[in-house]
Amino acid sequence: MQQLINSLILKNFGNPILNRLDDSAVLPLKTGNKRLAFTTDSFVVNPVFFPGGDIGTLAVCGTVNDLSMVGARPLFLSAGVIIEEGFPLEQLKRIILSMKKTMRAAGVRIVCGDTKVVNKGNCDKIFINTAGIGIIDEGENIGSANARPGDAVIISGTVGEHGIAILSRREGLRFKTQLKSDCAPLNRLVGGMLKSFPGAVHVMRDPTRGGTATALNEIAELSNVGIEVDEERIPVTNKVRGACELLGIDPLYLPCEGRLLAFVDSRKAEAIVRRMRKIAPGRDAAIIGRVIAGHRKMVYLHTLSGSDRILDIPIQDQMPRIC
Amino acid sequence: MQQLINSLILKNFGNPILNRLDDSAVLPLKTGNKRLAFTTDSFVVNPVFFPGGDIGTLAVCGTVNDLSMVGARPLFLSAGVIIEEGFPLEQLKRIILSMKKTMRAAGVRIVCGDTKVVNKGNCDKIFINTAGIGIIDEGENIGSANARPGDAVIISGTVGEHGIAILSRREGLRFKTQLKSDCAPLNRLVGGMLKSFPGAVHVMRDPTRGGTATALNEIAELSNVGIEVDEERIPVTNKVRGACELLGIDPLYLPCEGRLLAFVDSRKAEAIVRRMRKIAPGRDAAIIGRVIAGHRKMVYLHTLSGSDRILDIPIQDQMPRIC
Numbered sequence: 276m277q278q279l280i281n282s283l284i285l286k287n288f289g290n291p292i293l294n295r296l297d298d299s300a301v302l303p304l305k306t307g308n309k310r311l312a313f314t315t316d317s318f319v320v321n322p323v324f325f326p327g328g329d330i331g332t333l334a335v336c337g338t339v340n341d342l343s344m345v346g347a348r349p350l351f352l353s354a355g356v357i358i359e360e361g362f363p364l365e366q367l368k369r370i371i372l373s374m375k376k377t378m379r380a381a382g383v384r385i386v387c388g389d390t391k392v393v394n395k396g397n398c399d400k401i402f403i404n405t406a407g408i409g410i411i412d413e414g415e416n417i418g419s420a421n422a423r424p425g426d427a428v429i430i431s432g433t434v435g436e437h438g439i440a441i442l443s444r445r446e447g448l449r450f451k452t453q454l455k456s457d458c459a460p461l462n463r464l465v466g467g468m469l470k471s472f473p474g475a476v477h478v479m480r481d482p483t484r485g486g487t488a489t490a491l492n493e494i495a496e497l498s499n500v501g502i503e504v505d506e507e508r509i510p511v512t513n514k515v516r517g518a519c520e521l522l523g524i525d526p527l528y529l530p531c532e533g534r535l536l537a538f539v540d541s542r543k544a545e546a547i548v549r550r551m552r553k554i555a556p557g558r559d560a561a562i563i564g565r566v567i568a569g570h571r572k573m574v575y576l577h578t579l580s581g582s583d584r585i586l587d588i589p590i591q592d593q594m595p596r597i598c
Numbered sequence: 599m600q601q602l603i604n605s606l607i608l609k610n611f612g613n614p615i616l617n618r619l620d621d622s623a624v625l626p627l628k629t630g631n632k633r634l635a636f637t638t639d640s641f642v643v644n645p646v647f648f649p650g651g652d653i654g655t656l657a658v659c660g661t662v663n664d665l666s667m668v669g670a671r672p673l674f675l676s677a678g679v680i681i682e683e684g685f686p687l688e689q690l691k692r693i694i695l696s697m698k699k700t701m702r703a704a705g706v707r708i709v710c711g712d713t714k715v716v717n718k719g720n721c722d723k724i725f726i727n728t729a730g731i732g733i734i735d736e737g738e739n740i741g742s743a744n745a746r747p748g749d750a751v752i753i754s755g756t757v758g759e760h761g762i763a764i765l766s767r768r769e770g771l772r773f774k775t776q777l778k779s780d781c782a783p784l785n786r787l788v789g790g791m792l793k794s795f796p797g798a799v800h801v802m803r804d805p806t807r808g809g810t811a812t813a814l815n816e817i818a819e820l821s822n823v824g825i826e827v828d829e830e831r832i833p834v835t836n837k838v839r840g841a842c843e844l845l846g847i848d849p850l851y852l853p854c855e856g857r858l859l860a861f862v863d864s865r866k867a868e869a870i871v872r873r874m875r876k877i878a879p880g881r882d883a884a885i886i887g888r889v890i891a892g893h894r895k896m897v898y899l900h901t902l903s904g905s906d907r908i909l910d911i912p913i914q915d916q917m918p919r920i921c
Contacts, residue, residue, distance in 0.1 A: 296820060297742050298667035298803060299637035301734065306629045314622035315676035315729055316712045319720075344621035353638035355678070355727040387729075389639045393919060397642075399720040404678040406638055406710075406729030411624065419620050480621060497619060596716060 280358065280367065280390050287371045288354075288378075292386040300386035302351060308413060312347035314338055315406035321596040323366065323400050325444045327436070327455030328532075330403055331373035333598055336458045336532055337483070338407035339381045343465040344479040344535065346417040347409030349381060354388040355404040360395045370401065381460035383407070414473055421477040422498035427544035428564040429537040431464060431557045432457065433510040434487050438529030439518045441597050448521075454514055459533030459556045467554045468537070472547050478538035483598055485588065486528040490536055491574045492588045498538075501570030504586065505577045508563045527576075528589060530597050538566060603681065603690065603713050610694045611677075611701075615709040623709035625674060631736060635670035637661055638729035644919040646689065646723055649763045650778030651855075653726055654696035656921055659781045659855055660806070661730040662704045666788040667802040667858065669740040670732030672704060677711040678727040683718045693724065704783035706730070737796055744800040745821035750867035751887040752860040754787060754880045755780065756833040757810050761852030762841045764920050771844075777837055780879075782856030787877045791860070794873050801861035806921055808911065809851040813859055814897045815911045821861075824893030827909065828900045831886045850899075851912060853920050861889060 285294070292300050316337045323330045335352065342349040354374070358367065378384065436457040443454055461481065468476060478498065482490040487509070495502045511519075511526050519526045533556050539547050544562050551557030576586040608617070615623050639660045646653045658675065665672040677697070681690065701707060759780040766777055784804065791799060801821065805813040810832070818825045834842075834849050842849045856879050862870050867885050874880030897909040 295741060295743065296816070298664040299635040299670060299730075299732070301668055301741070302634040302636055304629070304634050305631065306627070306634075308628065311625040311627050311629075311634075311731075312622040313625055313674060313676060313731060314710050315678045315727070317678040317680050317714050317727060319680060319714050319716055321720075341621040345624055347622060351636060353636060353729045355638045355640040355729075357640050357642060357680075357725060387637050391640050391642050391919075393642050393722065396719070397644075397722040397919075398725070399716065402680060402721070402725070404638070404640060404727035404729075406676045406678075406727075407622075408634075408636060408731065409622070418618060418624070420618065493619070596714075596720075 276392050277390065283368065283371060284388060287375050288385045290384050306410060310411045312342050312345045312409040312411055314341040315404065316341060317402060317404040318598060319402050319596050320598050321399065322444050325456055326440045326453050328458045329370055329373050330401060331370035332377050332458050333532060334403040334405045335374050335377040335381065336460050337598065338405040339383060339460045339462050340481045342407050342409035343462045344481055345411065346415040346469055347411045348466065349383050349407055349409040349462050351386045351408045352383050353406045354385050356390045357398050357402045358392050359398045359400050360392055362400055377460060381462055415469060417476055417479055419478055419480060419494050419497040422494055422500050422538045422566050423477060424500060424566050424568040425541050426477055426538040426566040427541040427562050428502060428504065429539060429544060429548060430509060430561060430563050431535045431551060432559040433512050434531055434534060435511060435515040435526035435529035437532040438597060439515050442522065443518060450518060452514060454518060457531050457533040461533065461535055461556060464551060464554045464557045467550060468547060471550050472543050475540040475543045475547065476537055479535050481535050483530045483532060486530050488527040488586045489588050491586065495574050496572050499571055501567040502564060502574045503567055504564035504574065506579050508561055510559045510561055527586065532598060599715050600713065606691065606694060607711060610698050611708045613707050629733060633734045635665050635668050635732045635734055637664040638727065639664060640725060640727040641921060642725050642919050643921050644722065645767055648767045648779055649776050651781045652693055652696050653724060654693035655700050655781050656855060657726040657728045658697050658700040658704065659783050660921065661728040662706060662783040662785050663804045665730050665732035666785045667804055668734065669738040669792055670734045671789065672706050672730055672732040672785050674709045674731045675706050676729045677708050679713045680721050680725040681715050682721045682723050683715055685723055700783060704785055738792060740799055740802055742801055742803060742817050742820040745817055745823050745861045745889050746800060747823060747889050747891040748864050749800055749861040749889040750864040750885050751825060751827065752862060752867060752871060753832060753884060753886050754858045754874055755882040756835050757854055757857060758834060758838040758849035758852035760855040761920060762838050765845065766841060773837065773841060775837060777841060780854050780856040782879045784856065784858055784879060787874060787880045790873060790877045791870060795866050795870050798863040798866045798870065799860055802858050804858045806853045806855060809853050811850040811909045812911050814909065818897050819895050822894055824890040825887060825897045826890055827887035827897065829902050831884055833882045833884055850909065855921060
């Protein structure tokens with residue numbers, strides 16, 4: 276089994292760096308004065324396959340996107356796969372092909388990896404860890420502590436699709452039209468933003484676990500600022516809105532896997548949004564709020580009904596294994 | 599639980615890079631003309647605690663050692679932890695402290711990480727993935743394809759302790775004297791070798807899964823050479839030899855987690871071994887064989903009984919979850 280898996284992986288992911296099969300990959304990378312970004316995530320999503328993707332799509336997008344959020348160009352990934360004995364090889368092949376397709380879209384390569392097969396019952400089907408390395412161009416300084424009063428808050432698209440796709444599949448819900456996960460690599464979108472508006476982006480974060488509400492709160496906390504958001508400006512599809520009402524969930528707490536929040540120089544915000552709308556996953560980009568000097572570490576929502584309320588972090592994560 | 603774990607990890611692993619809590623770590627690294635090494639491994643060892651270490655010790659040593667095997671100085675690690683709901687927090691603390699202690703010994707830091715808690719029964723206690731980044735000094739070209747006829751084969755110490763420590767714990771065996779895992783970071787040993795003998799080391803590999811026999815076969819295959827090894831020169835403690843006889847196992851197939859094989863310029867082999875013996879995990883270093891031009895892709899063992907036999911790779915891995 277172990278050898279079968281290894282050969283399957285090598286056949287699909289093979290490249291001159293990976294094929295050397297040394298204990299570490301040696302990267303053909305001269306960084307000069309550029310900084311490196313490094314990140315990791317484990318993916319344990321249940322179900323493994325869902326409308327719009329699978330655990331393999333997520334494992335590549337998640338790490339590509341985390342690198343993109345600090346302004347890095349993602350280059351190299353590692354993959355650590357833990358498989359339950361008896362997991363169908365046919366399904367593993369589908370996952371590997373999803374990873375391959377997503378890597379091609381993002382322009383990244385897996386250069387090192389590891390596979391462990393554990394006895395039946397010792398893990399639930401398959402877990403995938405990816406780590407990634409990217410390069411940050413000189414002149415960019417993007418970080419969650421860099422939001423400044425006056426910054427405009429942009430979301431790159433509609434929220435909640437990934438969360439609803441997983442939950443509806445898990446709960447066996449059927450809707451007239453299928454709800455697909457939004458999972459997508461964001462590096463080309465980010466590349467376009469940074470190339471056209473160098474230095475104008477102060478913060479980026481992808482609203483994954485805990486959704487948009489949690490990501491905004493984390494930025495308010497790390498930047499020590501207040502954030503105001505207008506609910507009516509946050510793009511939500513009718514499908515997601517309907518499903519959320521049915522399930523009693525706020526779409527702002529649903530994870531996205533192909534969306535980003537950007538805090539940008541307000542003078543350039545409109546132009547940045549226009550640029551984002553030209554690149555596929557940014558089609559529905561919108562300015563949704565602003566950074567204020569007061570109400571530090573708090574996020575205020577101007578609701579559709581006209582009232583204001585604090586948008587806080589949920590006390591407990593209600594959605595295990597959503598990514 | 600999730601938040602408790604995150605704060606526990608931050609408290610123990612905290613450093614200025616990790617503490618920024620961005621989606622990726624931004625590394626203060628100028629590589630100039632030096633190459634980067636990148637590797638990953640998932641650790642699923644059962645039992646989680648064993649004589650001489652635990653899953654945390656292994657997770658740090660494994661990746662530090664994989665980086666060292668291509669001649670890199672390990673610098674930064676990532677950690678992806680998957681925890682089964684209900685895993686005792688007390689045990690998690692012990693594991694975190696083991697990681698901290700081992701990182702200090704190796705001089706590396708965790709700069710990014712991720713924790714997932716899965717429902718009871720969805721994983722067995724705890725799995726840890728680490729990825730790592732290191733820098734390779736100019737002038738070194740170490741790789742598993744670089745063994746040359748005439749090279750001397752060195753092992754850095756006694757073989758089999760890690761495998762026996764795990765197996766004896768798992769099978770509930772008790773020996774008069776405790777058998778401890780050999781797990782240890784090898785980067786200082788490797789650093790000493792490369793500094794004193796630049797360019798003289800052609801191949802390094804740590805004999806983990808599949809043990810010394812498997813690592814030698816992989817090198818014979820990747821370098822397209824033959825390898826001869828003298829059984830009587832391979833250091834094995836009496837304790838391990840006794841336990842192996844009891845269990846019907848060949849110590850050459852037992853994994854080590856703090857040993858390395860080095861293929862070196864034969865004219866410098868004696869001096870390299872003397873240097874290795876001065877650095878703790880290399881105390882029992884010994885020349886055990888040589889590379890030959892014939893018998894390509896084969897490993898020959900001159901046995902203690904005076905006969906010769908092919909040392910091949912076991913058809914199946916008989917030891918799941920040994921690391």
